[in-house]
Amino acid sequence: MENQGFRKNLINIEPYVAGEQPKNDNIIKLNANENAYPPSPEVQKAISGFDAAKLRLYPDFSGEPLKSTLAEYYGLKPAQVFVGNGSDDVLAAAFRAFFNSDMPILYPDVTYSFYPVWCDILRIPYKTIPLKEDFTIDVNDYAQPNGGIIFPNPNAPTSIALEKSEIVKLLDANRDVVVVIDETYIDFGGESCVDLLDKYDNLVLTRTFSKSRSLAGMRLGFAMASEELISYMNAVKDSYNSYPVDAVAIAAGVSAVNDDKYFKDTLAKVISTRERLAKALEDMGFTVAKSAANFLFAEHNKFTAQEIFNFLRDKGIFVRYFNKPRIDNRLRITVGTDEQTDKMISALKELIG
Numbered sequence: 479m480e481n482q483g484f485r486k487n488l489i490n491i492e493p494y495v496a497g498e499q500p501k502n503d504n505i506i507k508l509n510a511n512e513n514a515y516p517p518s519p520e521v522q523k524a525i526s527g528f529d530a531a532k533l534r535l536y537p538d539f540s541g542e543p544l545k546s547t548l549a550e551y552y553g554l555k556p557a558q559v560f561v562g563n564g565s566d567d568v569l570a571a572a573f574r575a576f577f578n579s580d581m582p583i584l585y586p587d588v589t590y591s592f593y594p595v596w597c598d599i600l601r602i603p604y605k606t607i608p609l610k611e612d613f614t615i616d617v618n619d620y621a622q623p624n625g626g627i628i629f630p631n632p633n634a635p636t637s638i639a640l641e642k643s644e645i646v647k648l649l650d651a652n653r654d655v656v657v658v659i660d661e662t663y664i665d666f667g668g669e670s671c672v673d674l675l676d677k678y679d680n681l682v683l684t685r686t687f688s689k690s691r692s693l694a695g696m697r698l699g700f701a702m703a704s705e706e707l708i709s710y711m712n713a714v715k716d717s718y719n720s721y722p723v724d725a726v727a728i729a730a731g732v733s734a735v736n737d738d739k740y741f742k743d744t745l746a747k748v749i750s751t752r753e754r755l756a757k758a759l760e761d762m763g764f765t766v767a768k769s770a771a772n773f774l775f776a777e778h779n780k781f782t783a784q785e786i787f788n789f790l791r792d793k794g795i796f797v798r799y800f801n802k803p804r805i806d807n808r809l810r811i812t813v814g815t816d817e818q819t820d821k822m823i824s825a826l827k828e829l830i831g
């Protein structure tokens with residue numbers, strides 16, 4: 479065939495691969511760190527009561543009134559909050575806005591596998607920093623010339639949180655670059671750095687409604703930073719898609735934030751099941767990292783992660799297995815309801831004895 483030269487200009491990237499999505503409702507899905515519980519009943523009310531006539535108009539381009547609701551909740555000015563279409567969208571805006579140096583950005587070797595994908599598609603140079611043997615971050619490794627830093631706290635898929643005093647050390651050694659902390663799982667036990675935003679005008683925190691607020695299907699995320707940095711994220715947003723968050727999602731998000739009791743009760747349930755599951759896994763011969771998230775990172779002393787993954791999958795229980803260096807004998811298991819957890823423990827007992 480002639481004139482097929484267009485193929486050399488097609489994009490050449492390896493996209494992010496999400497956890498498998500089951501074809502039927504009987505599957506126990508513990509592979510995407512979704513919340514075990516539904517969102518607040520106030521969210522249901524907001525959606526049911528939403529006036530479809532309002533969809534005639536574009537939503538507020540800055541995500542109001544959700545932005546102000548979040549600002550008030552976290553004690554910030556509305557101009558310090560950026561609202562987006564899930565934290566993936568928010569992170570993508572942050573990568574575009576802040577990582578424009580010729581120097582490599584730094585992030586851990588074992589971390590959220592979307593970071594290398596954004597670096598590839600945006601042509602951002604990067605360098606991975608190995609976690610310590612116990613999968614914790616050594617902040618001293620980040621005291622080197624760089625074009626920016628990003629890491630999740632707690633980290634994923636390790637579930638391990640970094641202490642705030644360590645983060646302060648990292649920030650003090652990196653005043654000339656933007657440091658993005660991906661706080662996707664922070665509500666489940668880590669210490670947020672929101673109070674550091676006053677002191678560090680180069681710090682950006684990203685958050686999501688997908689995990690602690692049970693709204694993965696709504697696609698809502700946000701960032702908190704200095705007004706200056708947020709203005710750059712808005713400039714990026716307005717250069718791609720001025721209205722990423724739809725009007726129904728804005729209404730649902732406001733209702734979720736306003737029901738603080740439900741939020742805290744749900745967190746407490748997930749945390750209590752997490753601790754029970756961790757103990758049960760340890761009793762069965764697993765080594766389990768100390769989790770500050772809504773998932774566990776575990777390795778068995780006899781069965782390989784791949785074997786356990788396949789066994790559970792055959793039983794209709796989906797967990798996450800990453801065939802990647804350093805973590806290919808570990809499973810990442812989302813904390814489900816108590817009933818789901820009991821079913822998984824029983825299934826594991828069948829295999830392990």
Ligand code: PMP
Nearest residue numbers: 564565566590630634662686688
């Ligand atoms: N960061 C981390 C560390 C995650 O695990 C996830 C979930 N896949 C995200 C960001 C993105 O979540 P969402 O886009 O649903 O907010």
